[in-house]
Amino acid sequence: MSELVTIFLGLVLINNFILVRFLGLCPFFGVSKQLGSAISMGIAVTFVMAIASLATWLISNYILLPLDIEYMQIVIYILVIATLVQIIELFIKKTNLGLYFSFGIYLPLITTNCAVLGITLINATENYSLSGSIVAALGGGLGFTLALAMMSGIREKLELANTPKSMKGLPIAFITAALLGLAFLGFGGIV
Amino acid sequence: MGKFGKEFAKGIIITNPVFVLVLGLCPTLAISTSIDNALGMTLAVLIVLLGSNIIIAAIRNYVPNITRIPIFIVIIATLVTVVNLIFHAYLPATYEALGIYLPLVVVNCIILGRAEAFASKHTVAQSIADALGMTVGFMLALLMISFIRQVLGTGSLSVFGVDLFTLPVLGEHPIAIFILPYGAFIVIGLLMGLFRRTGVMKE
Numbered sequence: 001m002s003e004l005v006t007i008f009l010g011l012v013l014i015n016n017f018i019l020v021r022f023l024g025l026c027p028f029f030g031v032s033k034q035l036g037s038a039i040s041m042g043i044a045v046t047f048v049m050a051i052a053s054l055a056t057w058l059i060s061n062y063i064l065l066p067l068d069i070e071y072m073q074i075v076i077y078i079l080v081i082a083t084l085v086q087i088i089e090l091f092i093k094k095t096n097l098g099l100y101f102s103f104g105i106y107l108p109l110i111t112t113n114c115a116v117l118g119i120t121l122i123n124a125t126e127n128y129s130l131s132g133s134i135v136a137a138l139g140g141g142l143g144f145t146l147a148l149a150m151m152s153g154i155r156e157k158l159e160l161a162n163t164p165k166s167m168k169g170l171p172i173a174f175i176t177a178a179l180l181g182l183a184f185l186g187f188g189g190i191v
Numbered sequence: 192m193g194k195f196g197k198e199f200a201k202g203i204i205i206t207n208p209v210f211v212l213v214l215g216l217c218p219t220l221a222i223s224t225s226i227d228n229a230l231g232m233t234l235a236v237l238i239v240l241l242g243s244n245i246i247i248a249a250i251r252n253y254v255p256n257i258t259r260i261p262i263f264i265v266i267i268a269t270l271v272t273v274v275n276l277i278f279h280a281y282l283p284a285t286y287e288a289l290g291i292y293l294p295l296v297v298v299n300c301i302i303l304g305r306a307e308a309f310a311s312k313h314t315v316a317q318s319i320a321d322a323l324g325m326t327v328g329f330m331l332a333l334l335m336i337s338f339i340r341q342v343l344g345t346g347s348l349s350v351f352g353v354d355l356f357t358l359p360v361l362g363e364h365p366i367a368i369f370i371l372p373y374g375a376f377i378v379i380g381l382l383m384g385l386f387r388r389t390g391v392m393k394e
Binding site: 073078079167171185 | 276
């Protein structure tokens with residue numbers, strides 16, 4: 001149990017997916033302009049990460065390892081993720097149309113989000129158990145959502161701030177991310 | 192040749208993948224801690240981007256429009272697997288240093304982005320030029336960021352085990368933040384601001 005807590009806290013606060021591991025930066029800078037869409041995106045990514053971790057763990061332990069074809073890992077993982085995203089998209093479209101429209105373009109884009117492939121590869125390299133993999137996915141996803149939500153809150157204010165012309169937009173967002181990351185550095189002593 | 196040259200040159204400055212298109216940020220920031228890693232990642236991107244641009248440009252007239260993205264992804268994933276195995280066998284040190292960021296080249300937006308935006312609409316020769324130009328642009332950006340981070344963060348510069356120089360004061364008291372992840376954000380933010388300020392690159 002304590003091992004799972006360590007994995008979870010480690011990924012939420014210490015090895016934050018965005019601020020320390022740089023996974024999922026495209027949505028971080030693309031989507032993080034409004035708090036609402038940032039949180040929806042975070043939840044969608046967390047959901048896909050958890051299901052992808054479950055699916056890839058089962059596939060790697062019951063198909064790839066027994067057949068000794070681990071070198072197919074990358075191709076299989078990306079196919080599993082792409083298929084899952086399609087299924088989830090169809091499912092949400094049939095069951096909850098409002099949610100579907102609020103996700104909009106972000107949902108299909110999750111396929112090429114580094115965070116999703118990243119967590120499945122981290123699970124494989126760290127040799128996490130099934131429960132460990134899912135907890136890691138939830139922790140990573142929560143950390144992702146947290147950073148995205150904080151960033152969008154800051155950027156809403158930054159739009160009104162008087163920044164130098166050449167630093168407007170992305171450059172100042174990068175600097176903000178660095179300061180945010182430094183603040184997270186303080187959590188290093190927790191685990 | 193003029194056209195080949197034009198497609199090649201545009202990737203270096205006008206549509207620089209890192210500073211202007213802002214694609215492929217994950218590897219750029221994560222592995223830009225040393226020149227060695229930057230060159231290793233460039234080699235990986237070169238092989239995958241060149242391969243995928245050539246294959247996709249060659250088959251562009253036979254791929255049904257509706258299934259093109261999954262087909263592109265499978266082609267790219269296969270090439271990345273090949274690069275992964277080659278690096279594991281011949282460049283074990285680089286393979287270890289790049290870690291999960293090497294397989295993550297699959298979801299590097301530069302590669303799928305060029306496949307979708309360029310290679311699927313142009314000839315093989317043009318796509319080769321595009322791939323080479325983009326890789327050079329990517330390499331320059333990566334080298335610039337890793338040079339600054341390595342020099343300020345460690346106070347010295349060494350490439351593939353050869354020590355080039357050590358700065359007088361920084362050598363003893365390096366500014367460690369630049370080697371940490373946060374330093375990457377600061378360096379890329381300031382460089383981007385600088386390029387806009389001097390007018391080298393447009394937004």
